[in-house]
Amino acid sequence: MNYLVTGGAGFIGGNFVHYILSRSSEDRVVVLDKLTYAGCRATLAQWDDDPRFTFVHGDICDGALVRRLIDDGIDTVVHFAAESHVDRSITGPAVFIQTNIVGTFTLLEAVRNAQEAGRSIRFHHVSTDEVFGDLGPNDPPFTEETPYDPSSPYSASKAGSDHLVRAYHRTYGVDVTISNCTNNYGPYHFPEKLIPLAITNMMEGKTVPVYGTGMQVRDWLFVTDHCRAIDLIIRRGRSGETYGVGGDNQPTNIDIVRTLVALMGKKEEDVIRYVEDRKGHDFRYDIDYTKIREELGWTPSVTLDEGLERTVEWFREHTSWWKPLKERNV
Numbered sequence: 444m445n446y447l448v449t450g451g452a453g454f455i456g457g458n459f460v461h462y463i464l465s466r467s468s469e470d471r472v473v474v475l476d477k478l479t480y481a482g483c484r485a486t487l488a489q490w491d492d493d494p495r496f497t498f499v500h501g502d503i504c505d506g507a508l509v510r511r512l513i514d515d516g517i518d519t520v521v522h523f524a525a526e527s528h529v530d531r532s533i534t535g536p537a538v539f540i541q542t543n544i545v546g547t548f549t550l551l552e553a554v555r556n557a558q559e560a561g562r563s564i565r566f567h568h569v570s571t572d573e574v575f576g577d578l579g580p581n582d583p584p585f586t587e588e589t590p591y592d593p594s595s596p597y598s599a600s601k602a603g604s605d606h607l608v609r610a611y612h613r614t615y616g617v618d619v620t621i622s623n624c625t626n627n628y629g630p631y632h633f634p635e636k637l638i639p640l641a642i643t644n645m646m647e648g649k650t651v652p653v654y655g656t657g658m659q660v661r662d663w664l665f666v667t668d669h670c671r672a673i674d675l676i677i678r679r680g681r682s683g684e685t686y687g688v689g690g691d692n693q694p695t696n697i698d699i700v701r702t703l704v705a706l707m708g709k710k711e712e713d714v715i716r717y718v719e720d721r722k723g724h725d726f727r728y729d730i731d732y733t734k735i736r737e738e739l740g741w742t743p744s745v746t747l748d749e750g751l752e753r754t755v756e757w758f759r760e761h762t763s764w765w766k767p768l769k770e771r772n773v
Contacts, residue, residue, distance in 0.1 A: 450524030577725030655720035657697030689730030
């Protein structure tokens with residue numbers, strides 16, 4: 444397969460590139476990444492001398508560039524590129540609209556034009572459970588049929604991109620699939636997010652900020668399990684379908700932080716610092732992944748305890764990766 448991976452220098456996109464190139468000796472991967480603050484070229488450095496790998500520094504909103512890349516034999520577009528940090532979307536929403544909506548439109552147009560020229564291209568759109576809003580303590584999990592109810596400029600922009608993808612399938616017959624996934628964690632996770640921020644702050648002797656009381660509930664998925672789900676959807680998923688991908692756990696944020704504090708050998712009273720809650724903070728996320736389990740045979744394989752231990756160990760062993768990012772951005 445010949446992949447165009449947008450946002451491939453980011454967290455989930457970078458892990459997907461590692462997954463594909465490590466799994467197969469025949470697949471080719473072209474990464475298109477703008478290298479914004481969350482893109483890290485070092486994430487992909489091990490593949491630089493591999494003839495199967497090409498890195499292109501560019502913007503998904505650049506229509507001419509996108510068309511040129513897709514016209515060079517691409518048969519699978521995997522679209523990770525997105526502005527994704529909720530706090531940043533609250534203080535500066537414009538870039539989220541540009542990247543997440545206009546960028547997705549630009550990619551879809553290029554794929555549509557290639558299809559109309561007789562090409563066969565699968566377009567997989569990586570989305571989030573945040574498009575559904577949030578859940579109360581006793582509400583059933585989100586499913587693929589849950590109405591959209593985004594809470595932040597970030598989740599609203601992702602909802603808009605999801606709708607565009609579905610519209611291009613229905614109107615133009617573009618071969619698309621969508622995945623809505625819960626919170627990911629693992630190697631190469633940008634250190635502004637909760638888990639890597641907590642780990643790296645403790646490594647630096649700093650406190651760990653926790654929003655409000657820390658009772659927000661999230662469903663966590665180890666990133667390689669997400670990569671495996673995306674691969675299955677691309678290869679075997681039905682065109683036009685959406686698949687929810689979940690981690691099958693429901694810890695509170697404070698539970699996650701306390702687990703990390705214990706893994707790091709720290710004391711809670713020395714580390715945890717409660718801060719003012721985020722505006723419009725969603726209370727709980729959870730996804731029912733019955734559809735992908737029954738249709739494609741996918742289930743998460745890494746438990747939360749195992750995944751957190753592996754993540755702590757990875758950050759301990761890769762200070763040269765995360766320290767420059769924190770010095771520059773966090």
